[in-house]
Amino acid sequence: MTMLLFQIGLAILTILLLKDTCGASVTPDPVFQYIDANQEKFVQRLKEWVVIKSDSSDPSLRNEVHKMMEITAELIKTLGGTAELVDIGLQQLPSGETLKLPSVVLGQIGQDPDKPTLCIYGHTDVQPARKEDGWDTDPYTLTEINGNLYGRGASDDKGQILPWINAAEALQSQELPVNFKFLIEGMEEVGSDGLAELIMKRNQTFFSDVDYIVLADTAWISEKPALTYGARGNCYFLVEVECANRDLHSGSYGGVIHEAMTDLIALLDSLTNSSGHILIPGINEAVAALTDEETKLYSGISFDHEEFRNKIGAQELRQKNKEDVLLQRWRYPSLTIHGIEGAFSGAGTKTVIPAKVIGKFSIRQVPDMDPLQVEKQVIEYLDKKFAELKSPNKMKTTMVIGAKPWLTDPNNKAFHAGRKASKRAFGVEPDLIRVGGTIPIATTLEDVTGKNLIMMPLGGPYDAAHGQNEKISRYNYIEGTKFAAAYAQEFAKL
């Protein structure tokens, strides 16, 4: 009797709990059930992907990247889809040698012309990783510790593209609400060689029936799920100053010649004031004004700027509250001096006057800055500053990267579907965020295909992508799979 009462109580409690997390529905979602029932298989899949050393930066590992693209295509085919391995030609190495670029996978699961089509973009190449770099586990053996799955590519990006493929499998066990297309490359970590050309070539074919593009990469900024609606661009500059035809002895030539390094330091110092404010005319003036609606988005975001500061061991941030830190990271430009090529940087006390030095700095781009304008503004400004030095040396500024920022409307239908999917998969409203980094492929995809894009990160805030002990939590990986499946369903309802 007591047992029966207990069981009835338990059943009522379960119904209440289900009601609470799923809104009106009391029946557990069959797609979510499929994902839970298959989670070991999905983790095993990630393990089989992580074991492949698909480091695109190392020519000696290129065969591993080729293999990675092949098994990516294989998996899509195993699930009943189609997958083409598209040859995108050769890579020119600095040595003059050429190397075959990894093929791009163009895959598809579902071919119903009456259903909308989502195109998922991701990459299966990874950053370098060696145990000796300070990993606690073998970087290419997916290892689970305390609910975290450690391994190179676990978060960036193998563990973020797989949830979409797994979601397609889970949806197929019921009914596919959309057609999935997959655009998966193997050169993302080194600049996506050949990808823009491929997108251009397939614009009228592969991309013609795509309704929306989902970028499956990047990360949340807290333990809360997030949808990303913006990324900064980047303009990278080299400033070269030359004072002699060879390096000189500072005892014999010091004080006699105008040193290139002194000129360069003065030029680099003229770029910002000590508050980090960019002094190049026109840069700050081009920044789009902050709207009230935008300001409201920032206050609701769960982000702890003190924790953020503490994790990196910095003494103090320039901004004093959460909102200002996020605004600076996402929607204002910043200028960073990265290094000086040709300068003495080894240990010890070499007494050299470097003959030629190249200063390197970049400016993160935000709307409404325009890289071509920025190039002009920077060159004019440095020419003027150099003239003020009255130096006889040779100086030249060049822009070597000019990537535009990306921004979309977080109130559009794709974000609406994303918010509903987040509530179903994670039980919470997602944060609407931007990223401070640059994702050139987002602008390329939108500009070429004319389709809109949403970024749906599945990585956690401290997954250490590119670093030692990269991981994704099992929670992010499995619930992220539900998020992807729910997103497809919600998108189809629109």
Ligand SMILES: *[C@@H]1O[C@H](CO)[C@@H](O)[C@H](O)[C@H]1NC(C)=O
């Ligand atoms: C790509 O195709 C779309 C139609 O699907 C078209 O609107 C767009 O202009 C094309 N882009 C280019 C660069 O030709």
Ligand SMILES: *[C@@H]1O[C@H](CO)[C@@H](O)[C@H](O)[C@H]1NC(C)=O
């Ligand atoms: C840097 O420039 C900004 C804008 O003019 C100004 O508000 C700030 O006080 C300056 N910082 C210093 C240290 O001069």
Ligand SMILES: [Zn+2]
């Ligand atoms: Zn990535």
